[in-house]
Amino acid sequence: MTHGYTTGTPDSTPSYGFPQQRTAEPGPVPEPAPAAAPAPAAKKPGRDRYLDLLRSLALVRVVAYHLFGWAWLTVLFPSMGVMFALAGSLMARSLKRPALEVIKSRVRRLLPPLWAFSVVALALMLAGGWNPVKDPDNGGIWGLVKLLDYIVPVGAPPFPWHVGSKSGLLEDTWAVQAAGPLWYLRAYLWFVIASPLLLWAFRRFPWPTLLAPLGLTVVFGTGIVTIPGETGNAVTDFAVYGGCWVLGFAHHDGLLAKIPRYVAISAATLVMAFGLWWASGHLGPDGWDLNDIPLAQACWSFGFVVVLLQYSPSWQELPGRLARWDKLITLSNNRAVTIYLWHNMLIMATVPIIDQAYNLPFMQGDRAVAALDSSYMLWMFFLVWPLIGLSIVAFGWIEDIAAKRTPRLWPNGVKRGGGRRKAV
8 A cells, every 4th residue: 555656558458449639630751760769768667756645645634634524625635535546556556466466465564554553442442441242332242253353354343432531631532533544444455355356347348347336326325225334334435435446447557548638527527516516415414524425425536536647747756846745755655554544543642742731830821721722723733743753653664564675664765875765
């Protein structure tokens, strides 16, 4: 999940039969040149920095959304759809190797970081008094069996809705916040396992495979067919983001590049407009939060990803002012799993830290307290990033172990001697 991308359409890419845009009318055949000009140097393989930038933006948006809860962020930048599309593109690239080998590699890179998180999270839950055997939702032997989802996320892991004390260091709902994002790992795992079959179907029946997830979302995301419990949630997630995953295939194989841009953008705009129209009539408890409206989320994310990938410039280096963010973008891509796993727990950890400010001598006046109250969320946002940095140092090296690389504490692309590290 944290490695680079390459772009381009290999010679062996199947033809999808799209009309190509003509840039000029054919002219007379020129006379042969006296000497052939040397061919331009081949583009060096390496990370696609545009896709790296998109992943970093998606992670920042995830953190901001889980902190502020602003519904409009799901419309401004559908980060989960973007992340699934980028993962799908990388998966298509990797499947040039034997499928079983690729699946084992992806699962191996996912599980050790999850295990580190699970050890800490479960230890805190059990210390807070949670007994999975007596859990009202998943009690008994089934509660113990469900704990295996903290080891291999084939389903939703159990967690208490309330643990500890309301007057404790963390809110008594911290476990819900910490374990909630694990649905992404479950969906990612199922997409990885299904990718060989999905890619086979896509390369033979591109359009049905690309559009089928939207059709499934209509069936499962609108209540036409209802599957109860976490099984229903898993099927709905697979349908909602399946189109974005397959769009990653389309980007890698060059399908999107074969479609005239005006056709692709026009169609994407119509799909996105339909998504917003559907959302307007099916607003959830948080209004325009697309996470509560599966069909709107699927359509908006699908069209948004099409636009992003149609304008993909395939940078080998970040241009202009973006270059100043190069190190942070490299770091976030190398530690994407760590950031995603830990960010919600760290958001909760900012609360007891900031609360200590109320005990400072100059904070005893009403105006000082009111000022801190009004800016509390901003302080949480600024403080969570240093905590994420600490989690990268403390746990990020596990991603290197899982990928069979030399462990690094701060992999921002800079060698110890000051030069740039070669991309991996």
